[in-house]
Amino acid sequence: MTIEGTPVTVESIREVGPDTVALELETPEGFDAVPGQFVLVRAVPRDVDDGAEVDDDEVVMRHYTLSSPSVGDTFEITVGIDPDGDLSPWLAGLEGGETVHVEGPFGTITYERDADVVAVAGGPGVGPAVAIAEAAREEGYDATVIYQDDAPAHADRLEALEEEGAAVTILEADDEEGLAAAIETHHEDGEIYAFGFEDFVTFVADAIESAGGDPDDAKIENFG
Numbered sequence: 001m002t003i004e005g006t007p008v009t010v011e012s013i014r015e016v017g018p019d020t021v022a023l024e025l026e027t028p029e030g031f032d033a034v035p036g037q038f039v040l041v042r043a044v045p046r047d048v049d050d051g052a053e054v055d056d057d058e059v060v061m062r063h064y065t066l067s068s069p070s071v072g073d074t075f076e077i078t079v080g081i082d083p084d085g086d087l088s089p090w091l092a093g094l095e096g097g098e099t100v101h102v103e104g105p106f107g108t109i110t111y112e113r114d115a116d117v118v119a120v121a122g123g124p125g126v127g128p129a130v131a132i133a134e135a136a137r138e139e140g141y142d143a144t145v146i147y148q149d150d151a152p153a154h155a156d157r158l159e160a161l162e163e164e165g166a167a168v169t170i171l172e173a174d175d176e177e178g179l180a181a182a183i184e185t186h187h188e189d190g191e192i193y194a195f196g197f198e199d200f201v202t203f204v205a206d207a208i209e210s211a212g213g214d215p216d217d218a219k220i221e222n223f224g
Contacts (some may be wrong), residue, residue: 005101035131037220043059043061043090118190120193134157148172205220
């Protein structure tokens with residue numbers, strides 16, 4: 001079989017934190033995505049000649065949320081590396097010039113560059129959170145980032161956002177008190193976006209409600 005999706009070139013790979021890389025991918029023709037949306041990446045984690053047939057069970061697919069504030073000739077995804085994973089170690093070992101296949105964009109959690117934002121991220125949620133905050137600042141809107149992770153990624157982008165006037169709070173992974181306090185402080189500072197695994201986004205929703213906000217108004221992406 002051939003791999004489904006649109007083949008695109010991996011333009012570059014760079015480290016953006018402990019066990020985390022960002023991949024810059026060629027933008028497929030007609031691809032129009034905004035921060036908050038995600039793509040499905042398909043690949044065979046071995047060397048495959050162009051046009052070669054591969055078996056169904058060799059194709060590995062994973063969803064990744066865009067971590068670039070806009071889409072031009074390329075767009076970015078951020079990949080957390082699971083040493084025992086089927087795909088992420090292979091992606092992290094690429095050098096550029098390789099081909100992967102993408103489908104999308106998918107998702108209804110979108111930022112349209114039209115309001116102040118509060119982006120709350122747990123672990124791998126930092127990619128879309130940073131992208132949304134950068135998009136807001138590009139349009140002259142205020143941005144807040146609340147990020148919980150023991151090994152933060154995209155530190156350079158977070159520092160740049162803070163230097164440009166964004167409010168950035170970075171918390172240890174087990175600091176629930178700090179997370180609740182940050183949400184209480186900032187939940188009225190803009191549209192709330194939250195990205196992370198189920199336990200994290202559930203806590204964020206509860207914290208919004210405890211702070212007097214309405215979690216149904218927040219745009220929450222549960223990574224499962």
